[in-house]
Amino acid sequence: MGWMADETGLERNAANFVPLTPLSFLARAADVFAGHTALVYGTTRRSYAEYHDRVSRLASALARRGIAPGDVVATLLPNVPAQAEAHFGVPAAGAVLNTINTRLDADTVGYIFGHGQAKLALVDTAFLPLAEEAVALMEGPAPEIIEVPDPHAGHPASGRYTEYEALLATGDASAPWKIPEDEWESLALNYTSGTTGRPKGVVYHHRGAYLLSMGTAVSWKVGIHPVYLTIVPLFHCNGWCHTWMMPTVGGTVVCCRDITAKNIYDAIADEGVTHFGGAPIVLNSIINAKDGDRRNFDHVVEVYTAGAPPPAATLAAIEPLGFRVTQVYGLTETYGHVTECIWRDDWDALPQEERAAIKARTGVLMPMMEDITVHDEKGHPVPRDGQTVGEIAIRGNAVMKGYYRNPKATAEAFKGGFFRSGDIAFQHEDGYIKITDRAKDIIISGGENVSSVEVEGALMHHPAVSLCAVVAKPDDKWGEVPCAFVELKEGREATEADLIAFVRTRLAGFKTPKKIVFCDLPKTSTGKVQKFELRARAKDL
């Protein structure tokens, strides 16, 4: 390997080797961008110098409260400033940040408290009942609760716990941070949504969060001083690491507690938001906003969307409103997005429908990743023919350390030297990946694979359909048949027969839903439709 004939004196030293950690980004920004606005929430505005001060207070206060390096600190918080501060303050104490999904049930939160062995939890006043019920249900020692009230949002302090600001008051703004000695040290613990069985705890290291942040800043046209709106919950892959990334470019993080079309438009118009990430469902809410909720703005907002490919109809409607949408793809196991549908200039001239089809692709490798390829069952890349499907296999520095206290699942996930995503895709001739389905979302009807995503895409073209999800319904004759759950747009109508006939004009008979159910779709906190629930309902139909 590349060692020279004589490497005497060329070893690592304090000057030329520093473990990679996102903590460095904020330390630099506190100096380089000291007076620039780092955080906005309602009327609260904090500069990078203030952000750094509060993070230092939090870290030293946690240490004084007995939090040791390697301990887990949990949060049950919406996208409020305390959640952003925890992203730096908890690791600055050497501890591991466990942001918990606030929409989980108490039993699951209790399981996570117990499995992660959190010593302390920052809990929004609104989620105290959830935390308390979780503690009652959990096994093992309970975390100490620190309450984060939000009186302006209607959640004044309960008076039952130490408050977040009181905790910060015990800290020292000039206390040095605990910087990792090894960039492989653990930074965060993120539990998967766990559609079957108990959720798994994905462990991130400092190196991966640093590199994903750098790669995102390179790819996402952030320039300098972007204004970022927190739509993706910070408890979801740590908000795709965007909170860690923003200090590299002196960005402003605008916190958004309740994700509504009105709040999004207001943040764009009032705070000059330039960037956000969100599921396609967020795009739909922007498109379908009431007139009174819309605001005018004169810049282009860059949007990373993920979770499901944006339907062509959604793209066609949102781009004229001033949003440039790029699909990205990743999983909790990859710190957020690791592919991006990079746009090529020569696609500009294509008809809108073809452009939308390209935008619906999952994309190509982001700059910090090494290899993302579709593999067949033997672990060989499938031909790039735009049709042969396989599993997306991922290799690179933004891949998790593994699952916490679950070496068996870890070994399974890494079999063959790649992280096996469980997502089914093909590759176009030009290398662009296109997800067809989560492995478990494929419907097998009469021996033919039916892509639920493809059927959903066809339904979304119907002018009355606002949202839909297609799952397998057990069928005596065909094994499974597609079954669609549909939300209609306000004031629009369509019958089951209408929609079936509509899809049939676009898709083969075996791909056409045999059953349409009109209802509100169950969704996760990130706007993903909970198909496991629909699958259960389809079974009972």
Place this chain on the structure above:
Amino acid sequence: MGWMADETGLERNAANFVPLTPLSFLARAADVFAGHTALVYGTTRRSYAEYHDRVSRLASALARRGIAPGDVVATLLPNVPAQAEAHFGVPAAGAVLNTINTRLDADTVGYIFGHGQAKLALVDTAFLPLAEEAVALMEGPAPEIIEVPDPHAGHPASGRYTEYEALLATGDASAPWKIPEDEWESLALNYTSGTTGRPKGVVYHHRGAYLLSMGTAVSWKVGIHPVYLTIVPLFHCNGWCHTWMMPTVGGTVVCCRDITAKNIYDAIADEGVTHFGGAPIVLNSIINAKDGDRRNFDHVVEVYTAGAPPPAATLAAIEPLGFRVTQVYGLTETYGHVTECIWRDDWDALPQEERAAIKARTGVLMPMMEDITVHDEKGHPVPRDGQTVGEIAIRGNAVMKGYYRNPKATAEAFKGGFFRSGDIAFQHEDGYIKITDRAKDIIISGGENVSSVEVEGALMHHPAVSLCAVVAKPDDKWGEVPCAFVELKEGREATEADLIAFVRTRLAGFKTPKKIVFCDLPKTSTGKVQKFELRARAKDL
């Protein structure tokens, strides 16, 4: 430190840990940007797929010719495509790239051949006499010479050596690259200019080049598909690592063999160049270009300038021409630039003179660096008062491994846990660093420190002065006095008395030159004035 209670199964594996190397950037670009133009030289245009093919051929051809991992491969090349290809092809063979300054004398080149123990050298036909003389003068085994002819530039093959294209023809475009197993493996060997004594061989590792590239892509507003003109020679800090960086954003590298104002204007107008780096002297040549050499263009060209602070007069003249100039600072020991004079929007409203003064600052930490501070003699940061000077001390991942086969100089350079730059500066209250002098460039006159840079800045305001350099002249009474060497603009006149009187209106008497010499200034290949030569001449005056 941040290790969790149970880290079983959370170790590095093939899926989640890949050593950082700039080789990854080209491997990705060859797929993601396969058809995009990677390299342009005259009528030659190569796509990323072709670039990758040729790099693979070079790497495998080198291996077949006996180049083993860790061996040194030298180049004596101008900024032609072979030089860019060597930046990937040599490390892809596991070897270490030693780009040698083509303007050095044969004795020094021979010393570098011998000290670096190069096994093979890629030599431009124009520099064969230099290489041959160097081989005749050197000690130890000579490198095998591979000739890189450039017939279009008037340098057809001599017929005496294996030609570069013939070497590539023995390679295999599908041969796998030797990717480092450890990101600390050596990537490049760059000899300092060595103003006194023999030059020192600065060793770069793969990690540092990867991170400097990422940090540059984040900071330099490169967006996607920038068009980069190679003005900085690739033998100078590997062209500030820009050739390694460009594939991360699908950039096009436009090779420029001869740096003239005409060639620069043509590249901007014909190839759409958006970015380049160069010394202030390059900016002056653009400003002072003959009318027939100028071209119109309608975009803004982003320019990183380094080597000396851009004089206010230069900035005032070049910005209206369509160039946005940002000063950066670094050394061979730091892979190129590690600080950048990041512009703040609220400075836009300042008068031109104040804006120029700010642009002449050395700047602040780039995103991939950890700490760059001005230290006093005890290694403590000096107060940020805009006047107390000290030495710039640097810590971060883009700091060299050390000096090759010189552990003593390495230990000296890293004393105190920082790389000690030898550059003298103060820090403004806002943290921006301002270099006043190289340690050896300070003139001590009557016990007062005189900054040669300050005196040069004053002289540059005179309308007849094109370029100048100020050094110490020994003086019986004052110890040293400032002595200025001046190039006048074509067609302009000024006497020694004129210039002395002019400077006296701007500076204190002890800072005013006592002697002015009109002559052509001796320059290095990167446009830096060779002050050591002027110092010798000042001594003899």
